[in-house]
Each structure stands twice: as C-alpha cells, then as structure tokens.
Amino acid sequence: MRKIIERILTINRLILGFVVIIFPASLSFIQGCSEAKDDDIYTSTGKLADPAELSAGLSTVFTASNKAFDTPADWATGDLYQRFLSGDKLYDDPRVTSNGLGPVYVGYACGSCHINAGRTLPTLFSSGGSGNYGFSSFLTFLRSKNGQELRNYGRVLHDQAVYGYRPEGKLRAEYTEQEFQFDDGEKYALITPHYQVTNWYADSIKPEDLILSIRIPLRHVGLGLMMALDRNELQQLASKSYPEYNISGKLNWITERGIYQIGLSGHKAEHADLTVELGFSSDMGVTSDRYPDEVCKGQEQDPGQHPIEISTKDMADVDFYLQSLGVPARRNVNRADVQKGEILFSRAKCNLCHVSTLHTGSNPPVLIDGKTKMWQLTGQTIHPYSDFLLHDMGNELGDAYPQGKATGNEWRTTPLWGIGLQETVNGHTHFLHDGRARNFTEAIMWHGGEGDASRKIFKSMSQEERAALLEFLKSL
Amino acid sequence: MKQKLLCSALLCSLIFITAGCGKNDSPDGDSPIDDYDYTEILADYVDKTVISTYAEMKDQSVLLNEAVETFKENPTQANLNACCDQWGKTRSPWEKSEAFLFGPAEYKGLDPLLDSWPLDESQLNQVLAGNQALTAVYVREGLGAVLRGFHTIEYLLFKNGQYKNVAEVTPRQIDYLTAVTTVLRDDCITLWVLWQGESGLNAREKEIIEELEITAGKGFGYEFKNAGNAGSRYAAQKDAIDQLIQGCIDITDEVGNSKIAGPYTSKNVLTVESQYSWNSLSDFKDNIRSIENSLYGGSDPAKRGTGLALLIKEKNPSLEAEIAQNIQLAIAAIGDIPEPFRNNLNADVKITSAMASLTALGKSLEKVKALLG
Numbered sequence: 038m039r040k041i042i043e044r045i046l047t048i049n050r051l052i053l054g055f056v057v058i059i060f061p062a063s064l065s066f067i068q069g070c071s072e073a074k075d076d077d078i079y080t081s082t083g084k085l086a087d088p089a090e091l092s093a094g095l096s097t098v099f100t101a102s103n104k105a106f107d108t109p110a111d112w113a114t115g116d117l118y119q120r121f122l123s124g125d126k127l128y129d130d131p132r133v134t135s136n137g138l139g140p141v142y143v144g145y146a147c148g149s150c151h152i153n154a155g156r157t158l159p160t161l162f163s164s165g166g167s168g169n170y171g172f173s174s175f176l177t178f179l180r181s182k183n184g185q186e187l188r189n190y191g192r193v194l195h196d197q198a199v200y201g202y203r204p205e206g207k208l209r210a211e212y213t214e215q216e217f218q219f220d221d222g223e224k225y226a227l228i229t230p231h232y233q234v235t236n237w238y239a240d241s242i243k244p245e246d247l248i249l250s251i252r253i254p255l256r257h258v259g260l261g262l263m264m265a266l267d268r269n270e271l272q273q274l275a276s277k278s279y280p281e282y283n284i285s286g287k288l289n290w291i292t293e294r295g296i297y298q299i300g301l302s303g304h305k306a307e308h309a310d311l312t313v314e315l316g317f318s319s320d321m322g323v324t325s326d327r328y329p330d331e332v333c334k335g336q337e338q339d340p341g342q343h344p345i346e347i348s349t350k351d352m353a354d355v356d357f358y359l360q361s362l363g364v365p366a367r368r369n370v371n372r373a374d375v376q377k378g379e380i381l382f383s384r385a386k387c388n389l390c391h392v393s394t395l396h397t398g399s400n401p402p403v404l405i406d407g408k409t410k411m412w413q414l415t416g417q418t419i420h421p422y423s424d425f426l427l428h429d430m431g432n433e434l435g436d437a438y439p440q441g442k443a444t445g446n447e448w449r450t451t452p453l454w455g456i457g458l459q460e461t462v463n464g465h466t467h468f469l470h471d472g473r474a475r476n477f478t479e480a481i482m483w484h485g486g487e488g489d490a491s492r493k494i495f496k497s498m499s500q501e502e503r504a505a506l507l508e509f510l511k512s513l
Numbered sequence: 514m515k516q517k518l519l520c521s522a523l524l525c526s527l528i529f530i531t532a533g534c535g536k537n538d539s540p541d542g543d544s545p546i547d548d549y550d551y552t553e554i555l556a557d558y559v560d561k562t563v564i565s566t567y568a569e570m571k572d573q574s575v576l577l578n579e580a581v582e583t584f585k586e587n588p589t590q591a592n593l594n595a596c597c598d599q600w601g602k603t604r605s606p607w608e609k610s611e612a613f614l615f616g617p618a619e620y621k622g623l624d625p626l627l628d629s630w631p632l633d634e635s636q637l638n639q640v641l642a643g644n645q646a647l648t649a650v651y652v653r654e655g656l657g658a659v660l661r662g663f664h665t666i667e668y669l670l671f672k673n674g675q676y677k678n679v680a681e682v683t684p685r686q687i688d689y690l691t692a693v694t695t696v697l698r699d700d701c702i703t704l705w706v707l708w709q710g711e712s713g714l715n716a717r718e719k720e721i722i723e724e725l726e727i728t729a730g731k732g733f734g735y736e737f738k739n740a741g742n743a744g745s746r747y748a749a750q751k752d753a754i755d756q757l758i759q760g761c762i763d764i765t766d767e768v769g770n771s772k773i774a775g776p777y778t779s780k781n782v783l784t785v786e787s788q789y790s791w792n793s794l795s796d797f798k799d800n801i802r803s804i805e806n807s808l809y810g811g812s813d814p815a816k817r818g819t820g821l822a823l824l825i826k827e828k829n830p831s832l833e834a835e836i837a838q839n840i841q842l843a844i845a846a847i848g849d850i851p852e853p854f855r856n857n858l859n860a861d862v863k864i865t866s867a868m869a870s871l872t873a874l875g876k877s878l879e880k881v882k883a884l885l886g
Contacts, residue, residue: 122770131625369748
C-alpha cells in the first residue's frame with residue numbers, strides 16, 4: 038500500500054506543480070482534490086477509512102497503541118523510511134558526555150522528555166520539581182523583572198549536570214488545591230502551582246526579582262503538517278473575530294534565521310522551525326554549527342573550547358523524522374456520545390479557536406539542511422483542532438513572559454489531534470502549558486480570557502453533556 | 514473547463530491507483546473479526562507472560578544483589594564469577610520482556626533506568642575516580658539514567674566478553690556494584706508491582722515499595738485485563754490486543770533495524786549493546802522469544818495458557834504457521850551470526866540474513882492486524 042501512496046504523492050506533486058504554474062488561482066481546487074483523495078485511504082486493517090477518522094490526510098496512521106505518535110506516515114517508504122529510522126534513533130538514543138551531553142542540560146535525549154514522540158510525565162508531579170533521573174521533562178524559562186540579563190544564567194534553567202558540574206539550580210513545585218462546582222452542583226478541583234528555584238549554583242536571585250515560566254513538553258504530533266500549513270489561510274483566520282464571545286486570535290511574528298516570519302511551534306508559537314538545533318543545544322548541551330557555544334558559555338562553569346558535537350546532517354534527519362511522523366486517526370467516530378460531544382464542542386464555541394479543518398499549502402516545508410523539501414506534506418486537508426493563533430487566556434494562565442508578539446497572557450491554541458491518546462502513549466493526562474490540569478475537565482475549566490465564554494458554557498452543561506464532550510476529546 | 518477536466522483526470526487516476534489497495538493487506542481474504550471475546554487471551558497474556566516474566570526478573574535481581582553483597586564481604590574470583598552468572602540470569606528475563614515495553618516500563622521511565630544504552634563510559638569513569646560516597650540513594654537521586662542499570666553493572670563485571678579478574682575490581686567499584694545492583698533490584702520490584710498490583714508482596718518487597726513511595730493499586734495488568742470496562746485506559750479489548758501486537762512488532766523492528774542494523778551499518782563496535790559481556794546475540798534471541806511468549810500464552814512453555822496464536826490459528830492456520838516458523842527462523846538466523854557480534858560486524862551474509870528474517874517476521878505480525886480487523 039505504501040508504494041501506491043508514494044505513486045499518488047508523485048502524481049499529486051506533478052499535478053500540483055503544474056497547477057501552481059499554470060493556474061495560480063486554483064489552489065482551492067487542489068484542496069478539493071485532496072479531500073477526494075482522502076476518501077480513498079484505507080486503514081491498516083484493509084478497511085476503507087471513514088472520512089471522519091482522517092486526522093491528517095495521507096499522513097494519518099491507524100494505530101491507537103503506545104506508538105500512536107511515533108509511527109511514520111505511510112508515504113515514508115524505502116530511503117525515506119531509512120532516514121526516518123536514522124532520525125528516530127538520534128532522537129531517542131541518550132547523549133553521553135563523549136558525544137556532547139552537558140555539562141549542564143535539561144534532558145539527556147529528545148526522547149527522555151518526549152517518550153514515543155509524546156509528553157513524558159513531567160517530574161513536576163512525580164518529583165515535586167526537577168527530576169532525579171537526568172531529566173526534568175519540563176523547561177523553566179527565566180528572566181529578570183527589570184529586563185536585565187541574568188548573570189550566570191541563560192534563557193532556560195539547566196537543572197541537570199554531568200558529574201563534576203553543578204546544575205544551575207533546581208525547580209521546586211508546590212500546589213494548592215481549590216474546589217469549585219459546575220452549575221448542576223457537581224464538584225471539581227483545580228490545583229494552582231507555586232514555583233521556586235532553589236540550589237542556585239551561582240548568584241541567588243530573589244523570587245521577587247524573577248519571572249519564571251514553566252513549560253511541559255509538547256506532543257510531537259503533526260509537526261510536519263503544521264510546518265506545511267497554508268499561511269494565507271492562517272492569516273484569514275487571524276483577520277476574523279467573534280466579539281460576542283470576546284475571541285480574536287492573532288499570529289505570532291518572529292525573526293528566525295534572520296527572516297521575519299510567522300511563528301508556529303512552541304507554546305507561544307515562538308519558533309518558525311521545529312527547534313531541533315535549539316533542542317540539542319539548550320536542552321542537552323550538544324553544540325552545533327548553528328549553536329557552537331555551550332549554553333553555559335561565559336558563566337562560572339564554562340568548560341571552554343570544545344568541538345561541534347552534532348552535525349547539521351544528523352539534525353536534519355531528526356527534523357525529517359519529526360516531519361514524517363503520522364497523526365493517529367480518530368477512533369469511535371460513529372459512537373452516539375462522541376458525535377453528540379462534537380456538537381457540544383461547537384455549541385461551547387471551542388471550535389472557534391480549536392478549528393477542526395485546515396489545509397496545507399503548495400509550498401513544501403524545507404528541512405534545516407536547507408535542501409530537503411517535504412512535498413509529501415503539501416495539498417492536504419487536515420484536522421488539527423487548532424487555529425495556531427495566539428489568544429489571551431486571562432490572568433489565570435498568564436506567565437508574564439512575552440515572546441515575539443505573544444504577551445504574558447497569550448498562548449497558541451493547542452492542536453488537539455491525538456490528544457485522546459496521550460494517556461495510552463504517555464500514561465498521564467496532564468494538560469496546559471505547565472501541566473497543571475490533571476484531566477480534560479480541569480483543562481477546560483482553566484480557560485480564562487478568550488476561553489472564558491467556552492468555560493461558562495461547559496460549566497452550565499449537564500453532567501451527561503459534559504461527559505459526551507469529553508468522549509469527543511478522547512476520540513481525537 | 515480545463516480545471517474540471519484535470520480534476521476528473523486526477524480523481525480517475527487516484528481511484529484507479531487506490532482501488533486495489535484496500536483489501537490487499539488482509540491475508541487470504543479473511544474478514545476481520547468483530548466482537549470477539551478476548552478475556553481469556555488478555556488474562557493469560559498478563560498473568561502468564563508479562564507478570565510471570567517480571568516476577569522472574571525481580572527474583573533474579575534480588576539474587577544478583579545478594580551475590581554482590583557476598584562478593585563485597587568476600588571478594589574472591591569465585592564470588593565475582595557468581596555475580597557475573599547472576600547478571601546473565603537477571604538480564605535474560607528483561608530481554609524476554611521487551612515485547613511489552615509499553616505501560617509502566619515507559620510511563621515510569623523504567624526502561625531507560627534499567628537498560629539505558631549507550632553507556633556513558635567517560636562519565637562513569639569520572640564517578641569511579643571521584644570521592645563521592647557511592648550509596649544506593651546517591652545512584653538513585655544523584656546520578657542520571659545513564660549511570661545505572663544493566664549496562665553499568667555489566668561494565669563493572671565484564672571485560673572483553675570475560676568475567677573480570679578479581680584483581681581488577683577496586684573497592685570503589687565494589688561499592689558502586691553494591692549500590693547499583695540495589696537500585697536495579699528496586700527498579701525490578703517496582704516494575705513487577707506496577708503490573709501485578711500491591712497485593713501478594715512479601716514483607717521485604719512491601720518495605721521497598723513503601724520506601725520508594727510507589728503506589729500501584731490493582732496494577733496495570735488489572736487495567737489491561739479489563740480493557741473495555743470502566744477504569745481502563747483501553748476503551749475496548751481490541752485496543753489492548755492491538756497494543757499486544759504492536760509490542761511484538763516494535764521489538765522485531767528494534768532488533769532488526771536498530772540493535773543489529775545500527776552497528777552493522779556504522780561498523781562502530783562501540784554501539785553494540787551488551788558488548789562488555791558479549792551477550793548481544795543472546796539478548797536479541799531473548800527479544801524474539803518475548804514475542805513467542807506473548808503470542809503463545811506464557812513465558813513457561815510447560816504452563817502456557819490461551820495465547821493469541823490460538824485465535825490466529827483458528828482464523829487463518831497458514832498465518833499462524835508462518836508466524837511460528839518465522840519466529841524460529843529469526844532466532845536461528847540471529848544464532849548463526851558469529852560470536853561475538855561486536856567483533857563480527859563484517860559477517861555480511863549472516864547479518865543480512867538475520868535482518869531479512871526479522872523483516873519477514875515483522876511482515877507476518879503486520880498481517881495479524883489485518884486478520885483481527
């Protein structure tokens with residue numbers, strides 16, 4: 038079946054190229070064709086896929102196992118599959134000191150914090166802060182309140198270190214719990230985090246002088262399709278507003294590699310690429326051509342001269358791996374409660390930001406090697422359940438940490454595709470940027486600001502309606 | 514008009530190209546099995562394969578730690594040899610568990626804690642050259658995942674495929690061995706408890722689990738067996754069965770495309786797992802046995818229960834026979850690679866033959882997905 042899909046892609050690519058040259062105004066037609074193409078996709082069991090199942094067009098994969106986020110799209114065959122495997126191995130294999138780990142770091146492999154390309158249970162909850170096993174599976178962004186650079190520290194707190202070095206500090210997380218109730222009287226609770234940095238290796242910074250933003254790992258679902266998104270469609274979404282619900286999203290614009298462009302990846306859409314190079318450098322302490330200096334350069338623990346520890350070619354393989362990952366198909370799409378939940382999702386206006394259907398454009402994403410073009414990702418109708426825009430989520434979720442055009446209260450709409458499988462893949466249901474929501478219900482009830490209208494509607498629903506909406510989320 | 518024609522042409526092409534790809538993956542034209550009651554298969558898989566394998570590993574890890582304690586008290590060559598033997602006896606059930614690395618092994622990070630590879634030799638040697646007291650608490654809380662587990666112990670016990678000479682083992686290395694085998698024992702007990710639940714523990718196991726603040730309730734095994742019922746993350750029994758099959762496919766892929774193909778392609782002996790003890794090929798064969806145990810109803814061939822293979826045989830006898838044959842062929846082909854693997858990365862014919870046998874096994878296992886629907 039893979040070979041057949043490869044042939045479809047080749048034909049699609051040829052026709053797409055032809056159309057783009059001959060009929061520049063006919064992109065919507067191409068999208069229409071890709072929808073028709075979706076109708077012909079078969080599951081791994083040989084059944085014709087239900088269109089409602091298809092999360093990501095030809096990149097949809099039909100598995101609900103622990104590998105649901107870590108399965109290559111069907112088009113990754115032959116040499117492409119070999120490159121996928123190469124990137125997967127580089128992603129998962131622990132870095133050791135001889136190939137660049139440290140001296141200070143956050144995780145020892147991409148896969149330490151993203152097991153199965155997902156979201157490793159943050160040590161915030163298993164260890165009450167920084168972990169003990171060589172990774173913490175969250176990032177602590179630091180900045181001083183007065184805007185001055187923090188001497189001896191960088192953008193991120195490196196709370197792990199190789200033997201002979203000291204972690205820059207350790208994060209301690211404590212939570213207070215408060216009980217609330219829905220309009221029908223059923224109770225629910227929310228936990229509010231309280232963060233503190235302890236064990237500073239150098240200057241101790243007073244909590245009142247410091248802004249901390251804690252971010253748990255994002256699931257690496259659909260990253261290639263995200264990079265291939267039709268930017269015009271995103272700009273159209275950004276031009277819309279729903280004043281009756283106080284909803285008005287905006288794009289983040291950032292400068293990456295000297296180019297001012299739309300940011301897409303990261304909790305605040307603060308990056309225009311998939312941060313492979315940044316991840317190796319900042320998260321693991323592995324130097325590269327783009328980031329040749331250790332992250333602790335100029336600080337008390339600067340180890341001095343060192344070679345480049347990972348090549349751009351290897352990192353491009355990781356980039357390829359990420360962009361080739363499939364998106365799990367939806368499950369139980371014909372179940373009555375799931376279908377009812379989808380209607381309620383719209384009734385609660387969740388769909389205004391968690392937009393169900395988007396399209397990838399005609400321009401393929403280019404990997405960080407500057408050469409590889411991901412044609413396979415173009416011309417697809419996809420269902421990410423996100424507008425990839427920034428929305429003000431209120432003071433409840435604000436972190437006072439602006440990035441690009443994103444203010445402290447603004448966050449990128451989380452793509453919901455695959456979210457129903459997080460528990461199977463990673464064993465937990467912590468959501469939101471710092472994982473404070475312990476389940477879907479809590480995540481919804483944390484929505485403030487532009488999400489407040491939806492929160493109120495959900496709060497007013499009956500228990501049965503809320504349950505149906507949650508079943509819909511589990512089907513994603 | 515041109516657009517319309519082009520679109521029609523494209524659609525025709527797509528329909529033509531894709532029309533045949535639907536049922537091709539379904540072996541022998543069997544229709545998928547709907548609404549099958551997998552209760553017995555899931556129960557025997559959990560009890561007779563998974564928990565049984567982890568129980569064996571746990572018991573062996575206790576003996577390993579005791580052997581190291583004995584060696585520490587009386588550091589003779591015989592006692593060191595006993596540690597090396599016991600490492601192998603503990604290692605084998607771990608490798609036989611790799612067809613079910615999902616669940617607690619992943620959720621709680623126990624896979625990397627037990628079996629992180631490659632080993633950070635450079636950092637490990639720095640730890641050994643340092644003066645930090647090497648206690649179990651320090652190994653558990655002060656060192657990362659890459660400085661504990663099977664390969665750290667292997668590095669301390671073996672050299673060039675041989676048991677180390679007792680004269681080579683320093684008192685500090687013995688301290689590290691003691692600490693790291695204690696932590697390994699605790700991790701093995703933890704993994705077993707997380708699957709089987711908190712009941713049925715002896716006093717020492719209970720004490721260790723309490724010290725580590727592990728809570729397991731009825732265990733992940735209970736949840737797996739009760740797939741489709743309230744409280745299980747598996748919405749349907751079939752989801753759990755799919756996970757069982759996926760686990761088998763994953764380890765087939767891992768052995769063929771990573772454990773063997775990685776070093777073979779790079780010709781880098783340092784990437785060969787279990788290279789200090791030259792146990793690599795035994796590891797790989799045990800990995801394939803974990804598939805056999807998973808599908809055939811238990812880790813003990815004399816006490817096997819209802820395995821998924823029985824259902825496969827009922828629905829498609831030739832597929833079951835193909836799987837059974839490909840498992841044995843894969844084990845044999847791996848066994849045909851000259852020992853030690855690390856010194857024979859140029860054995861092209863044998864290695865590519867083993868990789869091909871694993872590819873064939875993987876394809877057979879993929880057919881099970883189509884058979885079960």
